[in-house]
Amino acid sequence: MALLEVKDLKVRVEEREILHGLTLTVNEGEVHAIMGPNGSGKSTLSHVIAGKPGYEVTDGQILFKGEDLLEMEPNERAAKGVFLAFQYPVEIPGVATMNFLRTALNAQRKARGEDEYSTPDFLKKVREVSKSLNIPQDMLKRGVNVGFSGGEKKRNEVLQMALFEPSLCILDEMDSGLDIDALRIAADGVNALRSPGRAMVVITHYQRLLNYIVPDVVHVMSKGRVVKSGGKDLALELEASGYAQFEDAA
Amino acid sequence: MNVAVAKTGKGRAVSDLFTSAEGRLPGSPAVTAVRREAFETYERLGLPHRRIEEWKYTDLRALVGEVLPLAASPDAAALKRAADAVKVHAIDGARKLVLVDGVFAADLSDVKALVAEAGFKTLREALDKDAGLLQTASLDAVIALNAAMATDGVVLSIADGAKLSAPIQIIHIATAGSVSAFTRSQIVIGKGARATIVETFVAADAKAYQVNDAVLVSVGDDADVAHIRLMDDAPDAVNITSHFVTIGANVKYNFFNMTTGAAVSRLQGFITLAGEGSELSANGVNLLQKTEHGDTTLVVDHAVPNCVSREIFRAVIDDRGHSVFQGRIIVRPDAQKTDGKMMTRALLLSDEAEADNKPELEIFADDVSCGHGATAGALDDNLLFYLKARGLPEKQAQALLIQAFVGEAIEQIADEPLREHVIGIAERWLERRS
Numbered sequence: 001m002a003l004l005e006v007k008d009l010k011v012r013v014e015e016r017e018i019l020h021g022l023t024l025t026v027n028e029g030e031v032h033a034i035m036g037p038n039g040s041g042k043s044t045l046s047h048v049i050a051g052k053p054g055y056e057v058t059d060g061q062i063l064f065k066g067e068d069l070l071e072m073e074p075n076e077r078a079a080k081g082v083f084l085a086f087q088y089p090v091e092i093p094g095v096a097t098m099n100f101l102r103t104a105l106n107a108q109r110k111a112r113g114e115d116e117y118s119t120p121d122f123l124k125k126v127r128e129v130s131k132s133l134n135i136p137q138d139m140l141k142r143g144v145n146v147g148f149s150g151g152e153k154k155r156n157e158v159l160q161m162a163l164f165e166p167s168l169c170i171l172d173e174m175d176s177g178l179d180i181d182a183l184r185i186a187a188d189g190v191n192a193l194r195s196p197g198r199a200m201v202v203i204t205h206y207q208r209l210l211n212y213i214v215p216d217v218v219h220v221m222s223k224g225r226v227v228k229s230g231g232k233d234l235a236l237e238l239e240a241s242g243y244a245q246f247e248d249a250a
Numbered sequence: 251m252n253v254a255v256a257k258t259g260k261g262r263a264v265s266d267l268f269t270s271a272e273g274r275l276p277g278s279p280a281v282t283a284v285r286r287e288a289f290e291t292y293e294r295l296g297l298p299h300r301r302i303e304e305w306k307y308t309d310l311r312a313l314v315g316e317v318l319p320l321a322a323s324p325d326a327a328a329l330k331r332a333a334d335a336v337k338v339h340a341i342d343g344a345r346k347l348v349l350v351d352g353v354f355a356a357d358l359s360d361v362k363a364l365v366a367e368a369g370f371k372t373l374r375e376a377l378d379k380d381a382g383l384l385q386t387a388s389l390d391a392v393i394a395l396n397a398a399m400a401t402d403g404v405v406l407s408i409a410d411g412a413k414l415s416a417p418i419q420i421i422h423i424a425t426a427g428s429v430s431a432f433t434r435s436q437i438v439i440g441k442g443a444r445a446t447i448v449e450t451f452v453a454a455d456a457k458a459y460q461v462n463d464a465v466l467v468s469v470g471d472d473a474d475v476a477h478i479r480l481m482d483d484a485p486d487a488v489n490i491t492s493h494f495v496t497i498g499a500n501v502k503y504n505f506f507n508m509t510t511g512a513a514v515s516r517l518q519g520f521i522t523l524a525g526e527g528s529e530l531s532a533n534g535v536n537l538l539q540k541t542e543h544g545d546t547t548l549v550v551d552h553a554v555p556n557c558v559s560r561e562i563f564r565a566v567i568d569d570r571g572h573s574v575f576q577g578r579i580i581v582r583p584d585a586q587k588t589d590g591k592m593m594t595r596a597l598l599l600s601d602e603a604e605a606d607n608k609p610e611l612e613i614f615a616d617d618v619s620c621g622h623g624a625t626a627g628a629l630d631d632n633l634l635f636y637l638k639a640r641g642l643p644e645k646q647a648q649a650l651l652i653q654a655f656v657g658e659a660i661e662q663i664a665d666e667p668l669r670e671h672v673i674g675i676a677e678r679w680l681e682r683r684s
């Protein structure tokens with residue numbers, strides 16, 4: 001079943017069109033990779049799906065489980081199961097990570113009409129997940145992402161993903177700034193979340209990440225459009241030949 | 251109208267504010283003479299206005315206009331309402347001293363438990379002997395008015411070396427509308443003593459009342475004091491409070507003020523570091539909404555060498571609120587090795603919110619380290635979006651960021667249960683936001 005349907009999406013930022021009619025369908029259980037050169041609009045797409053202000057959708061639509069995503073507030077989208085792991089997670093001084101995680105999780109559960117987690121259940125869950133991601137407990141006492149290394153910030157995003165159990169995970173350049181060990185830990189965390197009911201969109205500039213998170217479908221994005229889609233071999237092909245051919249095609 | 255408006259300059263107002271109240275104001279003939287003189291000072295000066303430098307952002311003539319008549323002594327019904335309010339606002343385990351409409355309410359207070367650890371009298375009792383309670387080092391119109399009109403208050407003395415086992419909470423409760431309460435308290439803390447004093451201002455169903463409070467604190471050498479003031483008066487009330495604090499040597503004095511109530515308020519603190527080696531931490535939070543005007547003015551006077559003062563002030567201003575922070579640090583010629591810093595930050599939640607910040611350093615010594623910094627701005631959209639993308643509705647995302655913002659000042663309160671009490675009041679303010 002189609003989880004995410006992006007249809008002929010046109011998006012402007014400050015009067016300039018960035019996405020020029022982008023179409024993408026992601027089914028439950030699938031892992032899609034979106035590859036493309038810098039500036040092709042990958043982050044723009046992820047931001048529009050998550051509901052970041054400042055983007056004007058001039059045409060097209062985004063359906064999530066058949067519902068119009070563009071009509072929803074970012075927090076409603078999150079509660080419905082959309083999760084974006086940011087390319088650049090922000091630092092929030094003064095908001096303890098643990099408090100943030102609990103507040104966010106319970107806000108999502110409340111929006112879905114579910115009971116809030118009890119404190120022991122919540123702590124148990126956080127402890128389990130953070131252990132598997134090699135996140136020390138004292139990191140959770142600090143302000144959200146404050147003083148975290150690049151790798152720690154990315155692991156904190158994966159931690160949230162594991163806690164919130166979204167049905168659509170969009171990972172924007174999860175590999176940027178990570179050394180190979182950090183990348184492996186984060187990728188293992190992501191792979192552990194692969195499930196038949198959940199889809200992932202892995203945005204990356206490099207093929208490297210796809211050695212660890214193996215996609216079912218690969219899309220090539222260039223200049224605000226998907227210009228080619230194929231199987232996982234397409235990523236290897238790109239690695240060998242580069243993006244230049246598609247820049248012409250676009 | 252039977253309320254006289256004080257006039258300045260050519261206007262020679264015979265005010266029945268004082269004459270109608272005089273019979274009810276406690277004190278010996280000597281005290282009465284002091285009161286008369288103070289009232290004449292008030293009449294001569296009139297309410298402070300914007301052409302008086304210290305009051306330029308808080309023009310009481312424009313904001314308040316007139317001083318309301320003295321509140322009547324609370325009757326049984328008023329005391330019943332006050333008792334209910336005490337239940338809501340009392341800090342667990344604290345020794346309560348309750349003033350209702352400016353009058354000490356013994357039945358609502360924990361005098362018995364308190365006197366086991368500290369000396370206590372009401373102002374009314376203490377004034378029989380000591381007219382000096384009405385005198386202060388600096389005097390402006392509101393302080394003079396307080397001296398003239400003060401009906402009651404608490405006079406506390408904590409013995410040398412005493413370590414109080416529980417906080418003392420002075421609770422001011424207003425039960426009557428359209429009247430004024432004038433209170434004055436004195437707190438004397440002995441050498442090497444340890445004490446936590448909390449002052450709470452709240453209403454019990456009262457509207458549009460005025461509070462004029464003065465607190466005289468003197469702290470002996472080597473004492474360790476936490477002094478917390480929580481002003482959560484009714485949204486249409488006025489609260490003008492003056493603190494006079496004199497600090498001895500090697501003292502730790504940790505002051506925190508939070509403004510969450512009143513249409514118009516000012517806390518003016520005059521703090522003198524009079525003994526070497528002391529550390530003053532003076533912090534504050536103003537949380538303002540609607541058209542509230544909240545002024546925190548602190549004058550820190552380093553009169554001797556080798557003291558440290560730190561001021562952290564945060565204002566969160568919504569709607570058409572107006573926050574004022576005036577921080578003056580004076581370093582006297584002898585006060586070498588003074589280390590004095592203040593940092594002010596304002597968070598503006600609406601386009602019409604206003605923050606005025608006036609830092610002043612008056613430094614007459616050459617070997618000192620003093621500084622101030624200030625910022626003002628809105629909530630960071632990127633942080634808001636991050637929180638919303640994680641499922642927090644707008645208001646809740648804002649609340650979390652606001653709490654983090656004021657947290658930097660609140661975390662200066664060392665005692666955890668007290669900090670939680672303060673955070674609880676801030677959270678209720680957040681819930682009141684429309």
Ligand SMILES: Nc1ncnc2c1ncn2[C@@H]1O[C@H](COP(=O)(O)OP(=O)(O)O)[C@@H](O)[C@H]1O
Pocket residue numbers: 013014018036037038039040041042043044045054
């Ligand atoms: N907030 C913005 N303001 C102006 N231009 C932007 C903004 N965000 C992105 N762009 C532009 O949109 C294009 C696509 O950017 P982006 O989506 O970040 O690409 P990618 O993630 O593929 O590197 C770039 O040309 C970039 O300069």
Ligand SMILES: [Mg+2]
Pocket residue numbers: 042043044087173
């Ligand atoms: Mg990008």
